[in-house]
Amino acid sequence: MSSSNFQAQWTCKYRRRESRLSGCYFLVVRTVAFLLDASSEWLIPTFPFLALLPQEMQFGLDSVIGAALPAVGDAFCLYLSLYQVLLSKLFGLPWYVVGLMLFYIVTDAFIGVIPLVGDFFDVAFKANIYNLRLLEKELKRSRWDAAVIIPQSTDWIPRPRKTNA
Numbered sequence: 001m002s003s004s005n006f007q008a009q010w011t012c013k014y015r016r017r018e019s020r021l022s023g024c025y026f027l028v029v030r031t032v033a034f035l036l037d038a039s040s041e042w043l044i045p046t047f048p049f050l051a052l053l054p055q056e057m058q059f060g061l062d063s064v065i066g067a068a069l070p071a072v073g074d075a076f077c078l079y080l081s082l083y084q085v086l087l088s089k090l091f092g093l094p095w096y097v098v099g100l101m102l103f104y105i106v107t108d109a110f111i112g113v114i115p116l117v118g119d120f121f122d123v124a125f126k127a128n129i130y131n132l133r134l135l136e137k138e139l140k141r142s143r144w145d146a147a148v149i150i151p152q153s154t155d156w157i158p159r160p161r162k163t164n165a
Contacts, residue, residue, distance in 0.1 A: 025087050029135060032084045033128040036062040036077060063122040066112045074118070078109040081128055088135045097138055101131045 037060040044050050047064070062081075065073035085101045108127035112118040 022091070025090055026135075026139075029084050029087050030132060032080055033132040034060070036060045036080060036128045037126040038129060057123065058126075059123045060128075062108070062112070062128070063119065066122050067119045070115065071113055074109050074112040077112070078105060081105040081108070081131075084128060084131060088131065091135070091139065092142070093135070093138055097134055101134060104130050 038058045039060040040050065040053075040058050043059075043061070043064060050059075050064075053059075062077040065077055067073070069076075082105065085098065085105065088101065089098055104127040108122065108125055111121045111125075114121075
């Protein structure tokens with residue numbers, strides 16, 4: 001094969017419409033948002049003292065880890081939130097959306113470090129859920145609309161299908 005016939009065939013598989021991984025990335029982003037900001041129904045059996053809180057109050061690992069380990073827990077949750085933004089960026093989001101996502105995360109992390117006030121702020125301010133909503137809104141407006149199936153906001157974790165045997 002001569003070098004004059006060579007043509008580069010490189011394409012980014014993450015930006016193709018038919019990418020099989022796009023649905024997986026979206027589910028990972030969704031799962032991280034759920035675990036960090038809205039997994040209270042899963043946490044209550046593990047930590048029974050959390051059942052004293054009102055049923056309407058949704059909280060997640062971000063609030064629990066931030067309260068248990070004041071600075072280290074917030075840094076760990078910041079790391080997980082940045083992972084969520086990195087995966088969201090693979091969908092080709094505009095820079096202003098990524099900037100808004102980073103602003104939400106940094107605000108959540110820095111105010112979360114403040115004792116007591118930060119713990120209440122972590123329960124009230126759901127940066128990861130807001131970032132998920134931003135990603136869903138951008139996906140509905142973009143070319144990814146047909147490639148990613150966006151479930152209802154109440155269906156956090158995919159349930160196994162019942163098969164008739």
